[in-house]
Amino acid sequence: MQNDQARFFDQADAYLSEKVDRRILRIREFLDETWKRLASPGAVLDIGCGNGAILNRLPAGVYKAGIDVSERLLDMAKAKGVETFLVNVDESPLPFPDGQFDLVMATDVIEHVVHTDHLMNEINRVLRPGGVLFAGIPNVNQPISFVMQFILDLTPMFSARYRCPHYRDFSARLLQRILEKHGFAVRRREGSYIFPFENSRLGVWVARRVPRWGAQVFVAAEKQRDVRIEEGFHPDMPALLKWLKGEEA
Numbered sequence: 001m002q003n004d005q006a007r008f009f010d011q012a013d014a015y016l017s018e019k020v021d022r023r024i025l026r027i028r029e030f031l032d033e034t035w036k037r038l039a040s041p042g043a044v045l046d047i048g049c050g051n052g053a054i055l056n057r058l059p060a061g062v063y064k065a066g067i068d069v070s071e072r073l074l075d076m077a078k079a080k081g082v083e084t085f086l087v088n089v090d091e092s093p094l095p096f097p098d099g100q101f102d103l104v105m106a107t108d109v110i111e112h113v114v115h116t117d118h119l120m121n122e123i124n125r126v127l128r129p130g131g132v133l134f135a136g137i138p139n140v141n142q143p144i145s146f147v148m149q150f151i152l153d154l155t156p157m158f159s160a161r162y163r164c165p166h167y168r169d170f171s172a173r174l175l176q177r178i179l180e181k182h183g184f185a186v187r188r189r190e191g192s193y194i195f196p197f198e199n200s201r202l203g204v205w206v207a208r209r210v211p212r213w214g215a216q217v218f219v220a221a222e223k224q225r226d227v228r229i230e231e232g233f234h235p236d237m238p239a240l241l242k243w244l245k246g247e248e249a
Contacts, residue, residue: 027192048108049073065101069086115231116178117182117229133220137170140159173212181227
């Protein structure tokens with residue numbers, strides 16, 4: 001049976017479209033730079049691969065695996081030469097052995113997942129030592145969010161709001177702390193562009209240099225060690241602040 005996320009992506013024209021928008025272009029640019037720094041990667045996994053538009057960017061000869069909750073999107077990715085797997089990463093382990101991949105991509109994915117630690121544990125497990133995670137999140141702490149919250153009395157941009165498929169909110173700082181807790185060291189970080197100026201060269205230039213202002217934040221993080229974080233919820237703010245400061249394991 002399909003869950004709500006699967007039904008959403010099976011019907012979402014923006015994801016089914018082959019059109020390359022500014023968000024996809026910036027992901028590709030960051031991926032190109034990340035790829036140059038990798039030593040002959042042979043296996044790549046894209047979590048939330050969609051229609052395969054990102055994996056299709058990679059050269060022939062590389063093993064390309066993609067997982068998603070949408071069968072329609074997976075059919076489109078398969079037509080591009082991707083080996084596809086229908087997986088709900090919120091509930092299930094990734095169907096791969098330990099250390100299989102040199103590069104794992106997860107762009108605009110973890111905000112759709114309730115059990116973030118479960119997904120991050122699995123990413124750490126399937127990456128080889130020294131492998132790279134390319135992660136991207138929609139940033140709720142971008143400049144337009146100030147206007148939305150304090151002038152328009154709305155929730156922040158991209159937040160887990162009413163009738164939205166996002167379950168979690170992320171910022172540049174929070175993403176970095178999550179990665180560090182899960183055994184990764186961030187090697188590169190950029191923002192996508194300054195919303196609503198996505199077609200402005202200046203907007204892209206600023207976001208690259210001040211990632212926490214970007215509409216999306218991209219990071220390339222190297223796996224430093226095998227880590228498995230205890231899964232569960234810890235809702236009180238003092239504990240979270242300690243966790244962010246590194247005062248609590």
